[in-house]
Amino acid sequence: MVTDDATLVIELAGPTDWAGFRQACRVLLAEGVPPEQVRWRWGTADDHDAGDPVATPAAPAHADLFSANASASVTGRALTPRDLDRVPLRADQRPLRLSREQLRTLQGASLHRDAGRFELCHRWLHRTHADPRLRQDVLDADWRQLERMAHAVGRDIHKMHAFVRFRPTRRPGEPDLQVAWFEPAHHIVLAAAPFFVRRFANQRWSILTPDLCVAWDGEQLQTAPGARRADAPPADAGEALWLAYYASTFNPARLKDQAMRREMPRRYWANLPEAVLISTLVQQARARTGRMLNDAARDGPAP
Known part of the structure; x- marks a missing residue:
């Protein structure tokens, strides 16, 4: 068991290792390891936490992976989910059962860029394992944060498909x-x-x-x-054709500037060939729409 002053470092295969996270949490929940005593890291340089122990050595082959070392601490010992699977679980351990929607939310949140995403997932799982009634608490602060993160990830996937x-x-x-x-x-x-x-x-x-x-x-x-x-390759002749088609099909009467910016945020414009035309087309659309309204007002209603 991890002592009060110990930190358990879990080494995932990468920043999106949801399977490894689930595998590790199965043991951590069974052993009752508090989330504040666990640090999550992975073997790549992607978005490490500040101060993340990226150079900690691999765990030695102890019979009890949760036993403390000579200094009564496991700080600095990095364990993989497979290492944790070597811990024998008692037959009377109560599994945590979640709905498919809850699992999808947790998996989505685990793909968020937030460096503390795995800590948050583990904290909610730990709390829910201790009090299963939390599974029904949709207003729980941790759960609402997980939903917001999963929503942001889902929106980002949608934007990647579109852009x-x-x-x-x-x-x-x-x-x-x-x-x-x-x-x-x-x-x-x-x-x-x-x-x-x-x-x-x-x-x-x-x-x-x-x-x-x-x-x-x-x-x-x-x-x-x-x-x-x-x-990435530079623009080619085919892209010029696409821009010409995009400009020719742009309908100024159907322009909804705010909706367009909401669905196509500026952060994506640098990757879109048609983005070079957007500002010009929007300005032209406003001018053309204004002329059409003025012409309609001058001509009066149709007989």
């Missing part, structure tokens, strides 16, 4: 590779990728992001470390 723009890259002797650059707000790349697999199943494509890159070779999805914007 990814591919550009073709020629490859001698091979099919063209469609490449896109995107900057997600949260850790959503793997969660969003199945949409592109379904939609572009017969093409070869790659989506580059600062966190993680994904590529589809027609048969399986592959991952690679994050990239830079300079790694």
Whole structure:
């Protein structure tokens, strides 16, 4: 058991290791380890907490992974979820049962950029395991925060589906590779990728992001470390055609400026080819709409 002054460091496989988090929590809840005595980290450089013990050594092969060392502390010992699975659980342990919607919310929140997301998930699970009535408390402060985080992640996935723009890259002797650059707000790349697999199943494509890159070779999805914007291909002639089409189909009478900015926030404009036209088209739309209203007022009602 972890002593009062100890800190247990759990090493996840990465910043989106939901399966590892669930695996570790199964043991932590069974052992009653308080969330404030647990630190979550992962083996990549992505969004580590300030002061995160990134260089702590792996756990030694103790018979009891929760036993203290000679200084009565487990601080600095990093354990993986697989290490925790070696802890024998008592047969009388009461499992925590959650609804599918609650699990989806927790999984969504675990993809948020907030560095304390796993601590928050663990705290709510720990509290709910101690008092199962919290499963029905939709106004609980921790749960409401988890819902807000999961909503932000879901919105970011939706934006990625809507705002990814591919550009073709020629490859001698091979099919063209469609490449896109995107900057997600949260850790959503793997969660969003199945949409592109379904939609572009017969093409070869790659989506580059600062966190993680994904590529589809027609048969399986592959991952690679994050990239830079300079790694994405520049604009080509096909993009000019798309901009011409976008401008020609822009209807000034249907412009809703605030709604457009709400659905297409400025933070995404840098990745959208058509964004270079938006300001000009909006200004022209207002002028054209004003002229149409003036003409209608001058001509009077139709007979």
